Amino acid sequence: MAARDTGTEQLIKDTAKRIFFSEGKLHATTQDIADAAGVNRTLVHYYFRSRDILFEQIIQEGKEEWRLVMEPILTGNHPFKVKLKKMIDTVLDLIIAYPYRELFVITEEKRHAEIQLDGKHDLFIKPFLAEIKEEMIKGHIKTMDPRQFMMNLLSLMSYPVVSASLQKSVLRISDAEYIKMMKQRKNIIFEMLYQD
Amino acid sequence: MAARDTGTEQLIKDTAKRIFFSEGKLHATTQDIADAAGVNRTLVHYYFRSRDILFEQIIQEGKEEWRLVMEPILTGNHPFKVKLKKMIDTVLDLIIAYPYRELFVITEEKRHAEIQLDGKHDLFIKPFLAEIKEEMIKGHIKTMDPRQFMMNLLSLMSYPVVSASLQKSVLRISDAEYIKMMKQRKNIIFEMLYQD
DNA sequence: TTATTATTTAACAAAATTGTTAAACAAATA
């Protein structure tokens, strides 16, 4: 034992994440991943044995990263307004870094088994849904199913990033303008969802 | 000439659209398409010669369908409020019918050349952006770049449909509830974007 | 009925992709 860790196994996973989650090349092969990581394709199989196992692992890591970012924001003891602001700020950055993660999970799900969520998620999402309900009673949020509110929030953050190339061509947005607009969105999204 | 039209060529295209745009099976092969259409795979090549040509054609048809739905709504001589309502009503139905069309275009774009839009789009999108600006001055819409408004509108319609499976598992939404929620969304979206 | 068109069947070839194995080489550790 005491296998020395060269970080190559993680390098391969990180490269795969970059290709699938960040660059959105959903059809990339193990060869593409190996090339991008600068290692031999045999090594990919040496560490992960199969493409499916690698996929499964990066999906799990992606889910875990997501939870590690969300949990402290949603369970903290701050006012709802602060949580919402923090969430938009943090999650939008995360989505910009990994625009295609959800998309990858969705399309891979269609090839294999359904993705499962562990009970850990309920522990912080359910209380947050309850907080949303309270804010509706206080009049800071339009009254609706709190899950609709969550969908609105996620939609406003995710979709413009996933569909960036389409938005740019349909709405005639230059690359520079697009970046500027994404920065403005954090405020726009907050103001659409919350009123003092 | 006067080649008799059996509708099979269109059947293959429609089946491909169903698989890619509707079912989101982005990795489907020509064999999968042929099977789903109930024809021999040779016929797919007989009509389209290559997979890429078939893909190119269904993307073009998808773009054209989208334009044919949008154009009459956006260029009509109705009040903005009516147009917006009509647009949400019609486009959300379209998105529910073809949830993964944008996704397919985006991912295919990454494998081949960039998707081009003809000038036709500007003819009805630019005037509509101008209308949005007017509504902001009238105070019916929060002030922002009109293109941000369009992004918000498209996001609120598209994302919950594309990410349905994820939303269901994260927010613990049953299939029946999800359908109910999608019906409610037409009003929710309108009310988020427009205030009398 | 004959000719044309649509479709299937079967048999391939070529390429791409995944996965395995064995041997060699490189680098770190004991």
Added chain:
DNA sequence: TATTTGTTTAACAATTTTGTTAAATAATAA
């Protein structure tokens, strides 16, 4: 230095996928 671990190279096999071709069959139109 000897040994273990990491990595590459090379050579395969198996499978999948795309694309082509020729011949047979079915259906329709002239």
